[in-house]
Amino acid sequence: MSGNREYLRCRAVSTAHLSADDNALLDEITTREVDIGEWIHYIGGGYLLRLTACSAPVLRLKEAGLSKEARRVIASVMRSDAVEILIFESGAPEAEGFTTYSW
Helix, strand or coil, X not given: CCCCXXXXXXXXXXXXXXXXXXXXXXXXXXXXXXXXHHCEEECCCEEEEEHHHCCCHHHHHHHHCCCHHHHHHHHHHHHHHCCCEEEEEXXXXXXXXXXXXCC
16 A cells, blocks of 8 residues: 555534525535536535535635535635645534524
8 A cells, every 4th residue: 555645634513504495495506516516515404515526616616606605614714724725514513703593
């Protein structure tokens, strides 16, 4: 086995940062086979976003219709934690200072 290992930075945040419309949009993206769905995956209780798998992921999510509040969470986590993978998960903690929803 090779000694070369690659580690990806990952962070999990609560799905409470997604509005019901955001959830519906991500669900639609993950169930259809189009280019944006290549880096967004449904994982049971949320979504896994492979942020380095495409260029300008926040802009692409804006064009797809994701809310400004959800995009703010993603952009902030990308900047502050330099993550490559962001997981929106129902059991994950909420990120402080961002809007949450209870749908």
